[in-house]
Amino acid sequence: MVTEYHIPVLLNTAVSYLINPVIQKHILVDGTLGGGSYSRLICGSISDDSKLICIDKDIHAIEFTTKVLAEYKNKILIRQGNFADVKQISTDAGFDSITGIVLDLGLSSYQLNEESGFSFMKNTVLDMRADKDSELDAKTILNEYRENELTDIFENYGEVAKAGRLSKAIIEHRYKSKFETTDDFIKVIQREYDFKKDMPVKFLSKIFQALRIAVNDELNDLKKVLESSFEIIADGGRIVVISYHSLEDRIVKNFFRDNSVKKSEGKKALKILTKKVIMPSYEEVKMNSKSRSAKLRAAEAVLA
């Protein structure tokens, strides 16, 4: 289903990998609820006695989906929280194990278009927090981080060439005034790289994405959710991840590979279901250009 909130990426593929047809009664988790399109399709595909736990950090996603998924209120439990806490959230909901989890990482279109700081296309406060209760926002990073910490962010998360040049320019700006808005930041980039009217969109996207990853601690949360999901996943349960950044994809790929060998007899392991990473079709990318960097990987838990 296409909502104004977010156009889902690889929707049918993700949900068909998530639901193991051999299992009758599911306890599934949608760790990145967003506009609820994944959750809607999942609810329509599972038995009436199955349950779906829906998690999102962002209060807007929670409010929006509580309304649009009301018809499934007997099957779903919607929780505002961090997917890194999936074990605690599931236990609190009364479930010690789950039969699958899907993570569609990154940002929803709503966050990009309506919330502060995520987009370089309009002038807003440099916030970038998916969870507005968390302490760290983008302007704090730009105003307070040391030069080497800034370089690490742009180099590691944005693969920005000669990232030290950008961090130097940020520090120089701070002597004159504080960063408050996206325009303050863009002007510094524009001046440093001598961009005239047309700003290189790809370059700006990388810089903004790097800052967003740091603000929301996205890579650490991904590592934590994979570990916790593996702990609570039942035999035959599936882990499905759609990522949009090469570092995220590497974390998923390595996690699946490292856990695909049984450490000892009777222990759980992962059977990799996607020998090759799955990407959206040409038609999907044509219809939704934001899907172009998506990569899907799936694995199934097996007991000895």
Ligand SMILES: C[S@@+](CC[C@H](N)C(=O)[O-])C[C@H]1O[C@@H](n2cnc3c(N)ncnc32)[C@H](O)[C@@H]1O
């Ligand atoms: C790409 S959207 C998901 C779209 C969704 N699949 C749909 O069908 O509409 C990603 C969502 O994940 C949420 N998110 C990102 N990191 C999170 C985390 N660590 N914990 C919980 N939610 C997170 C974001 O707030 C956003 O709403």
